[in-house]
Amino acid sequence: MAQGHIIPFLALARLIERRNPLCSITIANTPLNVLSLRAALPPDSSIHLAELPFSSADHGLPAATENSDSLPSIDLFPRLLFASESLEPHFDRLLADLTARHGYPPLCIIADVFTAWTLPTARKHRIPHFSFTTCGGFGSAVFMSLWLHLPHRNIAGEEFPVPGFPPDFRLHRTQMSHYMRAAAGSDDWSVYLRRQIGLCFKSDAMITNSVEEIEPKGVQLLRQISGLAVYTVGPLVPLEYSVHSYRRSGKEIGIEVEACADWLESHRPESVLYISFGSQNTIGAAQMMALAEGLEASGVPFIWVVRPPLGFDMNGNFRGEEWLPAGFEARMEASRRGLVVRHWAPQLEILSHRSIGGFLSHCGWNSVLESLSRGVPVIGWPVASDQFYNSMMMEGEMGVAVELARGVTGDLDGGKVERVVRTVMKGEKGREMRERAARCREMIKAAMEEEAGEEHEKGSSLRAIDELLQTAMAASSK
Numbered sequence: 382m383a384q385g386h387i388i389p390f391l392a393l394a395r396l397i398e399r400r401n402p403l404c405s406i407t408i409a410n411t412p413l414n415v416l417s418l419r420a421a422l423p424p425d426s427s428i429h430l431a432e433l434p435f436s437s438a439d440h441g442l443p444a445a446t447e448n449s450d451s452l453p454s455i456d457l458f459p460r461l462l463f464a465s466e467s468l469e470p471h472f473d474r475l476l477a478d479l480t481a482r483h484g485y486p487p488l489c490i491i492a493d494v495f496t497a498w499t500l501p502t503a504r505k506h507r508i509p510h511f512s513f514t515t516c517g518g519f520g521s522a523v524f525m526s527l528w529l530h531l532p533h534r535n536i537a538g539e540e541f542p543v544p545g546f547p548p549d550f551r552l553h554r555t556q557m558s559h560y561m562r563a564a565a566g567s568d569d570w571s572v573y574l575r576r577q578i579g580l581c582f583k584s585d586a587m588i589t590n591s592v593e594e595i596e597p598k599g600v601q602l603l604r605q606i607s608g609l610a611v612y613t614v615g616p617l618v619p620l621e622y623s624v625h626s627y628r629r630s631g632k633e634i635g636i637e638v639e640a641c642a643d644w645l646e647s648h649r650p651e652s653v654l655y656i657s658f659g660s661q662n663t664i665g666a667a668q669m670m671a672l673a674e675g676l677e678a679s680g681v682p683f684i685w686v687v688r689p690p691l692g693f694d695m696n697g698n699f700r701g702e703e704w705l706p707a708g709f710e711a712r713m714e715a716s717r718r719g720l721v722v723r724h725w726a727p728q729l730e731i732l733s734h735r736s737i738g739g740f741l742s743h744c745g746w747n748s749v750l751e752s753l754s755r756g757v758p759v760i761g762w763p764v765a766s767d768q769f770y771n772s773m774m775m776e777g778e779m780g781v782a783v784e785l786a787r788g789v790t791g792d793l794d795g796g797k798v799e800r801v802v803r804t805v806m807k808g809e810k811g812r813e814m815r816e817r818a819a820r821c822r823e824m825i826k827a828a829m830e831e832e833a834g835e836e837h838e839k840g841s842s843l844r845a846i847d848e849l850l851q852t853a854m855a856a857s858s859k
Contacts, residue, residue: 384450384660385747386493387414389515389590391421392617393491394428400846402427404488409475411435411468413447433471440464449661453694455560455765459569466498476506489853491588494521497580509856511612511849512584516746517591518613519599519774520767522606523552525581528574531564533557545606555787556769582607585856588849590615590746593841594824595753599774610852612845616750616825618729635686635724641731644720648682651738651815654760654806655731657686658743662764666690666704668786668793673705675798676719677712681806684720684731691789699723732757738815739805741785744768744775753781756822758814760805762786781818783810 387410394406407429408418415430422428437446442460445451449458480486489509492499503510514521523543527533530544533554540551554562564571581587586609593600593613604611645653654676658664664672669690676683688695690704701710701721713719728748731737732755740752741760749771752759759782761772775782785801786793805811832839839847 384417384448385745386495386515387418387448388421388747389615389617390493390513391418393513393588393590393614395426396614396617396846397850398426398428400843401850404850405429405483407431407475407479407487409433409472411447413445413451431475433468433475435464435468437461437464440467455661459573462495462573463569465496469498469502472499473502473505476502476508480506486857488850488857489585494525494581495574495577497577497584500580500583509585509853511586511588511853512581512609513588513590514603515590515617516767517599517615517749517771517774518589518596518601518603518611519778520746520770521589522546522599522602523770524767525578526606527552527557527561528564528571529578531566531571533562534565546602552769555791556763556773558765582609584609586610586612586849586852588612588614590617590750592616592825592828593845594828595779595821596774598778612849613828614842614846614849615828616754616842618747618751618754635722635726636720638727638730641684641720641722641727642734644684644717645731645734645736647717648736650735652682652806653734653736654681654683654739654741654802655728655737655757656683656741657726657728657748658688658762658764659745659748660725661695662743662745663688663690663695663789664762664764665789666692668789668791669704670706671793671795672798673709674795675802677706677709678795678799679802679806680718681802682718682736684722684726686722686724686726686728688724739802739811741802744772744782746771749775750825753818753821754825756815756819758782758805758811758818760785760801764789779817779821781814781821783814 394408397404398406409431412432415432418430435447438444440460452458486506486508489511490499490503491511491513494512494514497512500510526543526545532543533541539554543550543552560570587607589611591600591613592615600611600613687699689697689699710721713721729751732751737757739760740757741762742748744761744763745768759775761782761784763769763772772782772784776784783801783805828840828842830840
């Protein structure tokens with residue numbers, strides 16, 4: 382029930398459709414999410430969409446609130462999660478209807494780890510159940526271990542070990558969302574997530590939106606912590622979920638693809654920094670001001686997707702004259718140094734352009750995969766959830782990122798922004814990061830390649846999805 386989860390789910394369904402066209406695939410979700418999915422499906426797709434009745438008002442949520450994008454505050458997210466459990470009777474009925482229609486039960490159920498409440502229903506109908514984490518292996522392993530054990534509660538210092546990880550592995554308290562730092566085990570976040578993770582670990586297997594070759598240690602940690610077989614089937618980055626499907630879903634476009642491409646064409650290769658904090662995240666007002674000051678001082682061209690800062694309606698109008706330095710937008714436009722975009726920009730198209738040399742990102746996993754699959758290094762600014770651990774892995778393990786800031790309330794000055802941006806976009810370290818990101822791009826590309834004779838074997842992600850389908854077929858025939 383979050384855009385960052387819905388997009389890879391759709392991409393996974395499309396991948397299964399391509400690998401086995403005889404499979405009849407049904408995606409079940411609430412009515413408004415189905416509307417968004419329908420807008421993203423290409424006309425030639427055979428994927429079915431099933432609406433599960435849902436009324437947000439019945440659960441103390443604003444009307445028409447069916448995903449995290451429409452929440453006025455992240456503090457309401459646990460209420461939305463608990464509300465999702467009300468879908469279970471409708472899901473049960475859907476399985477019964479599908480079984481009656483086809484004469485046999487579905488081959489398998491693939492459920493988001495946040496909706497592992499589907500497991501008992503799957504067991505009732507004797508259907509194999511696979512838990513799908515839309516995050517990477519390392520980020521998922523850290524996130525799940527933290528919520529299951531809450532190890533920071535018993536440590537007085539700022540750093541603490543994480544159960545299931547090597548003895549020398551440490552996290553800092555700033556690498557946790559505020560609701561995780563405050564968790565005591567009986568709060569809503571803890572109750573819901575610990576229950577879902579526990580159910581998830583009882584699934585028949587786990588699927589992750591990752592590529593084994595780019596994070597082998599992270600994937601292995603997820604296998605150890607979950608005790609399950611883990612299938613890496615990424616990158617699940619659907620090109621069809623672009624500006625056209627976004628417009629069909631009724632959402633506001635910040636800039637047309639053509640206008641964006643024209644602007645990028647006026648800049649040298651690898652000279653432009655792209656900046657976006659995703660569809661659900663923003664930063665503090667003072668941080669936003671410092672970011673703008675540092676960008677201007679750096680002299681580096683940029684495209685910045687802006688949203689109102691923390692404490693304001695993220696879906697409201699962006700007041701540049703209040704939240705950015707005086708005259709900033711006018712100066713950037715006149716000099717063609719910067720392109721400030723409101724609402725939404727065609728991220729995949731931007732990252733694919735030869736003028737892009739870096740991505741200042743919140744390090745959400747979808748954005749990480751989109752960036753690395755284009756060979757673009759990252760300036761990390763994680764603000765929530767697994768983003769902290771994605772940034773940590775990209776910098777420490779992969780060498781394709783530098784972390785600029787962390788969280789939405791920390792101090793930041795324009796001088797630091799200027800230094801980090803210059804380092805990545807103009808320095809030797811940035812050049813080395815681009816080389817490593819390019820190697821990641823090749824590994825990601827290879828993971829999705831078809832077998833071609835003795836010299837080119839099938840990519841690891843295609844092997845994984847084929848093995849997953851074979852496992853499901855074998856289990857369903859018992």
